[in-house]
Amino acid sequence: MNAIVTVDHLRVEFATDGGTVVGVEDVSFTIAPGETLCVVGESGSGKSVTSLSLMRLVEFGGGTITAGALNFVRTDGSTLDVAAASPQVMGGVRGNEIGMIFQEPMTALNPVFTVERQLTDGLMLHKGISQQAASARALDLLKSVRIPEPERRLRQYPHELSGGMRQRVVIAMAMACEPKLLIADEPTTALDVTIQAEILALINRLKREKGMAVLFITHDMAVVAQMADRVVVMYRGRIVETGTVQQIFEHPREDYTKALLAAVPKLGEMKGKPAPERMRLIGDDAARAAQIAPKPRKPELLLQVKNLTTRFPVKGGILRRTVAQVHAVEDVSFALNVGETLALVGESGCGKSSCGRSILRLVEPTSGEVWIGGRDIGALNHHDLRRARADMQMVFQDPFASLNPYRRLKAQVAEPIQNFGLAHGAELEARVLQLFDRVRLPRDYMNRFPHELSGGQRQRVAIARALALNPKLIIADEAVSALDVSVQAQVLNLMMELQDDLGLSYLFISHDMAVVERVAHHVGVMYLGRIVEIGPRAAIFDSPTHPYTKSLLSAVPIADPNKRRFADDLTFKPISSPIYPLGYQPAPSTYSQVAPGHYVLQA
Amino acid sequence: MKRFLTTKGLIGIILLTVIGLIAIIGPMVIPAEAGTAMDMTARRSPPSLKHLFGTDQLGRDLLIRVILGARTSLQIAVSAVVMSIVLGLPLGLISGYFGGRIDNVLMRLVDTLLAFPALLLALTISAVLGPNVQNTIIAIGVAFTPFLARIIRGEALRVAQMPYVEAARSSGTTDSMIMVRHVLPNILPAVIVQGTISLAFAILAEAGLSFLGLGTQPPAASWGLMIQASRDQLDIAPWTALVPGLAVARTVLGLNMFGDVLRDILDPRSK
Secondary structure, three states, X not given: OOOOEEEEEEEEEEEEOOEEEEEEEEEEEEEOOOOEEEEXXXXXXXXXXXXXXXXXXXXXXOEEEEEEEEEEEOOOOOEEEHHHOOHHHHHHHEOOOEEEEOOOHHHHOOOOOOHHHHHHHHHHHHHOOOHHXXXXXXXXXXXXXXXXXXXXXXOOOHHHOOHHHHHHHHHHHHHOOOOOEEEEEOOOOOOOHHHXXXXXXXXXXXXXXXXXXXXXXXXOHHXXXXXXXXXXXXXXXXXXXXXXXHHHHHOOOOHHHHHHHHOOOOOOOOOOOOOOOOOOOOOHHHHHHHHOOOOXXXXXXXXXXXXXXEEEEEEEOOOOEEEEEEEEEEEEEEEEEXXXXXXXXXXXXXXXXXXXXXXXXXXXXXXXXXXXOOEEHHHOOXXXXXXXXXXXXXXXXXXXXXXXXXXXXXXXXXXXXXHOXXXXXXXXXXXXXXXXXXXXXXXXXXXXXXXXXXXXHHHHHHHHHHHOOOOOEEEEEOOOOOOOHXXXXXXXXXXXXXXXXXXXXXXXXXXXXXXXXXXOOEEEEEEOOEEEEEEEHHHHHHOOOOHHHHHHHHHOOOOXXXXXXXXXXXXXXXXXXXXXXXXXXXXXXXXXXXXXXXXXXXX | OHHHOOHHHHHHXXXXXXXXXXXXXXXXXXXXXXXXXXXXXXXXXXXXXXXXXXXXXXXXXXXXXXXXXXXXXXXXXXXXXXXXXXXXXXXXXXXXXXXXXXXXXXXXXXXXXXXXXXXXXXXXXXXXXXXOHHHHHHHHHHHHHHHHHHHHHHHHHHHHOOHHHHHHHHOOOOHHHHHHHHHHHHHHHHXXXXXXXXXXXXXHHHHHHHHOOOOOOOOOOOHHHHHHHOXXXXXXXXXXXXXXXXXXXXXXXXXXHHHHHHHHHHOHHHO
């Protein structure tokens, strides 16, 4: 089979204030028609630079292709070296012979143009066809990406579409001129898991039908296993390993690939295991993780949430009066024992974060009770609440935003202790040192500023800060979602280790089912503000009962190329809106018990 | 301190030092009478050896007047901007951090002030209090406060929603400590930028007030007054506008460069 793309010893440099930085170096690969090549790597590996170079878009980000050739076989059969092509020639290739799908569908679409305008612009430019012909083709395209009610969608603006539909429009745009090569740069990273499944299935079908070559950039090994024919593993701007998807997953040759694969949790691998288990890591961490077996604990109740409801007002009209309410958390009840982890899972907007924040009263719940240590948090006054919060701390998702960029790490970790005057001077210093040791950060990091640390290190600082007051409960709101997979595994292991040593309880808020399966004792599945199913981890994963839990689990990609699930088109029920008119009183959540401790919301 | 030693920082510091020295030393060595001494034989004479920067419509030496005017202009502008920051910073900080009802009340107040053109506001204040240097400072300072308060509020609003503020709140940090430790350092860059821009406008505002007879009183010199006086002779004696104009431009340039470098230095990320 003749390759359609041959990348040969590509080198891209970026000029910065601090001198020249090499983005990628010595990168070579080929892609054949009808083949999906996945380029996988962690942040900073150069995977996006590679894809942008193929479009010659890298120049707009300040990069320069300084060596190598990027040969692309054009529609007319001639070969074009993209690295040397003139801007005019590239203008005819981009969007015409090479299509591109971007990560964030909202920013990839221009909010002031209708869907029709976005689709027809490229067609009229590249194909020189009339407005009518272009509109007809746009409709065909929307049908081919299976958007419901395509005629109506043409006249809509991007904000009127759901996230999944937007990404379908972006794909339709990329497909408009029937490109020979489709570049997809993290096309599903910003999407919920059910929408991701739909989009992956769609890309697979289009590739099959049109015989396109697909260059698929991702950081997610599970997505790679589901999509790739061949895989290129990148690390720090270089190719580590290239091979077929089977080779890479079953017989990885390089240590880096092995470590990367080991760190990926696979959905279903915890079947039959009673307790959470450490993530597999290669090297020292692995040895340490293996040594420690979780201590058995007597069940002892720590946190009890009863009928928690949080609603946010929707303001409207000239007088900014409340016209409706978002029912973010609706009649949620659960209990959490000392030293255990309850995971709240669900898709964006399901209310899992609001639930965590309502427990801490970072947002005021509308009604309900939160009992911890014999006190109802909801009934506390301002002064007592401040004291009570010392028992419950939070770790946030974005490690870049959760630390103050202007303060030294030492000061940020010491702050909670100072707030309650628990230690001063040398004693305070010693406490902070201890905390840094506890989260395995070098002591000399104490005097650094947040920007000098990597994402994983910052998250360790955030954990150290949360531990400063010896809390009983830590609410981890997507605490590892923004981290690279190997770093994620290390931070998860640290969290599990702290749980064993200190008897911490976690309310683990996450969208990642594979991670949850690994760390949780109990799982609650949230949908439209309610818990639709809750129970022991094994019960939820082995015998999901609620239809939503089932569809959620069926949409999770599995990091195993022999278990492919996205061959045919998939459509999941779109999540409806949790906005209700004022005064609307929803029915209380009533549950039926399907097994001991396993409850399902009654419809 | 090494980090001030960028090209930009150096130029900024040199410009400001020179202007500052002129403003301080100038009036010490040059007697006030020299600024008002008229040479009727050399009215509107272009720059020459006798009058390096030329003379104005009354034959007064522009070099001497621009040196004497530096102190008046800078004193008023700097004091007024400091005053507007002192007033606007707590207003904007509290409004943006607490939000809700407090924000509504404070910002409606600020909006009311914003509804009047800053100069008109300054004019009213100055007219009520009477024309002298101190009242000119108060007038301009109060008139500039709403702009600063608005910008600081926007920044404070953004910072107050950052996870590190929530983390601080959930670990028991009091509101006042959060504002001082977390919000203030993060909004300082915006304050510095807005402050340096305001200085330029304050110099011009003083000119406007002086023109209307409510700021610096002739025959005393200020840069603003000189620019205003030159307006009806731009075609025959352009240097009368150019000389004080360049003085203002140079000050603003120096301030902007210095402000930029100061902002970079305060940001630990730029190390």
